[in-house]
Amino acid sequence: MAAGERLMAKDKSIWCVSAWNDNGKEAAIDANKPELLYRTDFFPGLGWMLKRDTWAELGPKWPKEYWDDWMRNPKQRRGRVCLRPEVSRTYTFGLVGVSQGQYWRQYLQFILLNKKAVKFGEMNLDYLLKENYDAKFDQEVYASPEAVISSIPVSGQHSVRVSYTNNVDFKMKAKQMRIMDDLRAGVPRMAYQGIVPFMYNGQRVFLAPTKPWNGYVEK
Numbered sequence: 001m002a003a004g005e006r007l008m009a010k011d012k013s014i015w016c017v018s019a020w021n022d023n024g025k026e027a028a029i030d031a032n033k034p035e036l037l038y039r040t041d042f043f044p045g046l047g048w049m050l051k052r053d054t055w056a057e058l059g060p061k062w063p064k065e066y067w068d069d070w071m072r073n074p075k076q077r078r079g080r081v082c083l084r085p086e087v088s089r090t091y092t093f094g095l096v097g098v099s100q101g102q103y104w105r106q107y108l109q110f111i112l113l114n115k116k117a118v119k120f121g122e123m124n125l126d127y128l129l130k131e132n133y134d135a136k137f138d139q140e141v142y143a144s145p146e147a148v149i150s151s152i153p154v155s156g157q158h159s160v161r162v163s164y165t166n167n168v169d170f171k172m173k174a175k176q177m178r179i180m181d182d183l184r185a186g187v188p189r190m191a192y193q194g195i196v197p198f199m200y201n202g203q204r205v206f207l208a209p210t211k212p213w214n215g216y217v218e219k
Helices: 002-010 053-059 067-072 130-143 167-176
Strands: 014-018 035-041 081-085 160-164 197-199 203-211
Touching: 002 014, 035 130, 130 203, 160 167, 167 203
Parallel strands: 014 081, 160 203
Antiparallel strands: 035 081, 197 203
């Protein structure tokens, strides 16, 4: 969190730092790379930090319930992003709470909690700044060979890209690859610029929109 706070001070597009990966099931992450961090347009909602001035903006209008989806509303998010890990550093208690255990049985009880210490404070994390991240991330994703789900190699050495054309297509392919398939305000969980990185059969996969991508569509 402390390392993330320094990035928030440098990059006004970052409005939260999260310790949570919604797709953090063991089969969907690389547990050997706990140092991996990403930008995401999706507000994760578990184990997170805001800056004081952001709370001053949001606090006076904070809702009594379902504040996580409220945070995901474009009127609150205003194009800002969160930082999130490959391997979660927090977990949910389960069936107790306002959400009444939504997604617990299918996804959240299987989230893997990190057990390896990472000295983020000693690392150069400037690669996560928007000016350094966007072009490199886009290049990595769209330079990856396109694959259909049935042909994704097991434990391949290089990343692959699975394309989707719209929200319905995203949901179908996400479900097929056993990651969370719901969207909030049109944003897939853990997506950045429409792209969701995860592991499938030991292979790094980018579930990515076809180009040109014109932004998130709520419907």
